[in-house]
Amino acid sequence: MIGLKFLGKIIKAIKSxxxxxxxxxxxxxxxxxxxxxxxxxxxxxxxxxxxxxxxNVAMAAAGYALFRLIAWLVDPWLHSLGYLILVDLESLRGxxxxxxxxxxxxYTRFNNTIVMGGLAVSAVxxxxxxxxxxxxxxxxxxxxxxxxxxxxxxQAVKGTKIFEWVGRITRIGA
Amino acid sequence: xxxxxxVILLIASALFCIWAFVLSDRWLEKRLESLLGNVxxxxxxxYKFDFSLFGMRVQWARLQVADPEDPWRNLFETGYSTLxxxxxxxxxxxxIVQEMSLLELRFDTERSTExxxxxxxxxxxxxxxxxFIQKKLEQKLSEIPLFDTGTLIGSMDIEKLWQSISPESxxxxxGLVKEYESFSSxxxxxxxxxxxxxxxxxxxxELEKIDVDKLETLExxxxxxxxxxxxxxxxxNIGETLDSRxxxxxxxxxxxxxxxxxxxxxxxxxxxxxxxxxxLPEISLKNIAVIMxxxxxxxxxxxxxxxxxxxxxxxAKIRRFVxxxxxxxxxxxxxxxxxxxxxxxxxxLKRVSFSGYTRDNIQLKGTVLDLSSGQxxxxxxxxxxxxxxxxxxxxxLLQGSFDWREAxxxxxxxxxxxxxxxxxxxxxxxxxxxxxxxxxxxxxxAEMELEEEGFRSSILFDIDDVLLLLPxxxxxxxxxxxxxxxxRSVASDISGIRIEADLEIFSDRTEVELRSNLDAxxxxxTDEILKREVEGVREELERRMExxxxxxxxxxxxxTGDSEGAVLAYLGELEKAEAAVEAEIRKKRREVELxxxxxxxxxxxxxxxxxxxxxxxxxxxQLEIPQEPKVPEDLPKSIESLF
Numbered sequence: 001m002i003g004l005k006f007l008g009k010i011i012k013a014i015k016s017x018x019x020x021x022x023x024x025x026x027x028x029x030x031x032x033x034x035x036x037x038x039x040x041x042x043x044x045x046x047x048x049x050x051x052x053x054x055x056n057v058a059m060a061a062a063g064y065a066l067f068r069l070i071a072w073l074v075d076p077w078l079h080s081l082g083y084l085i086l087v088d089l090e091s092l093r094g095x096x097x098x099x100x101x102x103x104x105x106x107y108t109r110f111n112n113t114i115v116m117g118g119l120a121v122s123a124v125x126x127x128x129x130x131x132x133x134x135x136x137x138x139x140x141x142x143x144x145x146x147x148x149x150x151x152x153x154x155q156a157v158k159g160t161k162i163f164e165w166v167g168r169i170t171r172i173g174a
Numbered sequence: 175x176x177x178x179x180x181v182i183l184l185i186a187s188a189l190f191c192i193w194a195f196v197l198s199d200r201w202l203e204k205r206l207e208s209l210l211g212n213v214x215x216x217x218x219x220x221y222k223f224d225f226s227l228f229g230m231r232v233q234w235a236r237l238q239v240a241d242p243e244d245p246w247r248n249l250f251e252t253g254y255s256t257l258x259x260x261x262x263x264x265x266x267x268x269x270i271v272q273e274m275s276l277l278e279l280r281f282d283t284e285r286s287t288e289x290x291x292x293x294x295x296x297x298x299x300x301x302x303x304x305x306f307i308q309k310k311l312e313q314k315l316s317e318i319p320l321f322d323t324g325t326l327i328g329s330m331d332i333e334k335l336w337q338s339i340s341p342e343s344x345x346x347x348x349g350l351v352k353e354y355e356s357f358s359s360x361x362x363x364x365x366x367x368x369x370x371x372x373x374x375x376x377x378x379x380e381l382e383k384i385d386v387d388k389l390e391t392l393e394x395x396x397x398x399x400x401x402x403x404x405x406x407x408x409x410x411n412i413g414e415t416l417d418s419r420x421x422x423x424x425x426x427x428x429x430x431x432x433x434x435x436x437x438x439x440x441x442x443x444x445x446x447x448x449x450x451x452x453x454l455p456e457i458s459l460k461n462i463a464v465i466m467x468x469x470x471x472x473x474x475x476x477x478x479x480x481x482x483x484x485x486x487x488x489x490a491k492i493r494r495f496v497x498x499x500x501x502x503x504x505x506x507x508x509x510x511x512x513x514x515x516x517x518x519x520x521x522x523l524k525r526v527s528f529s530g531y532t533r534d535n536i537q538l539k540g541t542v543l544d545l546s547s548g549q550x551x552x553x554x555x556x557x558x559x560x561x562x563x564x565x566x567x568x569x570x571l572l573q574g575s576f577d578w579r580e581a582x583x584x585x586x587x588x589x590x591x592x593x594x595x596x597x598x599x600x601x602x603x604x605x606x607x608x609x610x611x612x613x614x615x616x617x618x619x620a621e622m623e624l625e626e627e628g629f630r631s632s633i634l635f636d637i638d639d640v641l642l643l644l645p646x647x648x649x650x651x652x653x654x655x656x657x658x659x660x661x662r663s664v665a666s667d668i669s670g671i672r673i674e675a676d677l678e679i680f681s682d683r684t685e686v687e688l689r690s691n692l693d694a695x696x697x698x699x700t701d702e703i704l705k706r707e708v709e710g711v712r713e714e715l716e717r718r719m720e721x722x723x724x725x726x727x728x729x730x731x732x733x734t735g736d737s738e739g740a741v742l743a744y745l746g747e748l749e750k751a752e753a754a755v756e757a758e759i760r761k762k763r764r765e766v767e768l769x770x771x772x773x774x775x776x777x778x779x780x781x782x783x784x785x786x787x788x789x790x791x792x793x794x795x796q797l798e799i800p801q802e803p804k805v806p807e808d809l810p811k812s813i814e815s816l817f
Contacts, residue, residue, distance in 0.1 A: 114502075
């Protein structure tokens with residue numbers, strides 16, 4: 001059920017009238033929350049951005065789910081990266097110490113190795129991922145959209161009530 | 175820009191404001207209860223909690239903190255209390271309290287509800303330092319040999335001692351008696367085998383047969399002489415044999431006498447074993463002190479450590495600037511601290527003043543300064559000072575310092591108590607000391623220092639005007655009686671008790687040293703009573719020794735007297751008979767010799783005399799000299815006998 005619901009969301013998002021930039025924007029914002037952590041103030045800010053900015057919410061959810069799974073898989077690597085940045089790179093220690101004393105910044109949990117590791121990875125891939133996602137959506141709509149719509153599985157998902165229900169919800173963020 | 179999104183945000187902000195004004199009390203109350211509950215390890219409840227957002231003042235009518243060890247009792251509870259919060263840090267989730275006042279503080283009160291936390295909120299693992307110190311102390315105490323009350327009686331069991339001594343002299347003396355008996359029968363056989371009596375009797379008969387008067391001729395006399403010579407030879411042989419036997423018996427008697435002279439030595443040897451077996455059991459002074467007060471001290475130390483633990487739980491461990499890389503659970507990560515002066519800890523009670531009563535109705539008042547969840551952030555150690563007393567009979571001062579600012583945390587306690595009135599206090603379970611203190615006045619000075627997981631403490635406890643409860647009952651066994659005797663003796667002699675304890679527990683060493691004036695007193699009393707007992711036991715063993723040896727010695731004396739006397743008397747008789755025979759032989763021989771002489775020399779003389787007389791007569795006749803008067807016939811014999 002959940003898998004179908006999730007798939008429905010993605011199909012709806014891709015098929016929606018949202019522009020490729022809105023879809024890519026939603027995806028990368030979801031990616032940020034997925035890689036960082038929901039408990040961080042950064043994630044709260046990102047959620048507010050998703051709500052305020054005209055990005056695709058379904059793609060944000062998809063991005064979050066996908067990158068949460070990736071984060072879980074590469075957790076030891078993210079932890080090591082975060083530790084490297086926070087502890088081993090002594091040149092940055094002054095910066096972190098200063099930021100740490102800034103009110104409310106502690107809520108960002110930047111001093112957590114996973115948050116910092118996720119943040120670093122996000123910082124590196126956010127722009128390329130946005131561009132790639134945007135280009136992918138353009139290419140998709142131009143070349144593959146018609147074909148994919150004819151896939152039996154897509155037809156099957158579209159025929160379910162859940163798909164209709166997801167559609168109603170996603171219209172809020174459309 | 176999405177209008178709907180903005181609306182949602184505005185609604186969320188409005189809800190927050192409503193929460194802040196209406197529900198913040200409840201939120202803050204729950205937050206505080208949860209925060210303190212996690213620290214204590216048991217339920218913390220606030221009643222009539224009120225938070226004034228504008229005045230930044232928190233107050234409550236009652237606070238109760240459950241005891242994690244006994245959830246149906248409170249560690250403490252307070253009455254009306256207030257605290258002034260700093261507003262700005264509160265928005266960062268930090269409770270910075272400028273002034274906190276706790277009134278009507280009471281300790282160890284009953285609860286109407288169970289105060290344990292839900293399972294998941296309880297601390298899973300016991301405290302490392304508490305476990306470490308407890309383990310070390312228990313290990314040290316277990317190394318101390320248990321006081322064996324058997325030492326008070328084990329060496330005094332007369333039957334056992336008598337068996338262990340197993341005196342050898344009676345057996346040896348009996349052996350000597352048997353030897354005497356054996357020799358005695360040997361001597362009888364030897365002497366009787368000689369047939370001296372029969373032989374002397376035969377010789378006597380033969381001598382009687384020789385009647386010298388009846389011998390007429392010289393040949394008969396010569397024959398008698400020969401017979402006498404033969405008899406003399408036989409008698410001589412008997413004499414030699416008797417001499418030889420006498421000499422043998424004499425040597426054997428000498429040997430037996432020499433053996434008998436060892437008897438005294440054997441008895442002394444046995445008495446020496448008695449002396450060696452009846453020794454005072456060794457009572458180690460050091461052990462007595464530890465046995466007497468060790469468990470109590472350990473109990474107190476553990477209690478103190480529990481208090482320190484609470485402070486340590488609040489005062490978070492200093493975070494190393496370069497943290498050690500850990501392996502946290504997936505997606506949890508590791509928080510790295512970047513401490514600087516401007517950062518505030520989560521909880522900082524700058525000044526807490528309190529007043530109240532203990533369970534024993536002792537009035538207390540005190541202050542806690544800079545109690546925080548991060549001393550490395552406040553830069554100040556937590557200081558505690560409590561003073562109190564009850565109507566001038568007791569005064570105490572407790573000062574504590576909990577310094578976690580450096581890498582090695584250092585906690586220090588100093589407790590001074592004066593004029594503590596003690597009544598019906600259970601003193602110790604040690605059996606040789608009266609266990610209840612009826613009355614006394616005590617002074618206590620204790621210092622306790624913790625460095626990371628190491629522990630150092632010195633305790634001095636003085637009790638004056640001591641009145642100990644004397645055990646009135648009579649013991650059911652010898653050992654109980656002896657213990658009671660020691661206990662009574664200690665109770666009557668003691669006027670003051672002084673206990674000193676030094677404890678050092680570190681990972682590489684554990685030193686537990688306890689001293690008390692009771693140690694020496696108990697040891698001396700035990701020694702005195704046991705010495706008396708030892709003397710009695712020794713005397714009894716010596717009496718038994720004398721009893722068993724005197725029987726054997728009596729038997730020895732009897733056998734020596736009888737056997738020796740009998741053989742010597744018999745030997746004497748035989749020698750006497752032999753001597754009598756010899757005398758008779760000599761007599762007979764003399765008679766025979768006289769007769770022979772008479773027969774030979776006398777006859778010639780008579781012939782010469784007759785010839786002389788005849789020649790004299792012829793001469794007289796020739797010269798016509800008158801005849802001399804006749805000399806009596808027996809005169810010449812009488813003259814001869816004169817020569």
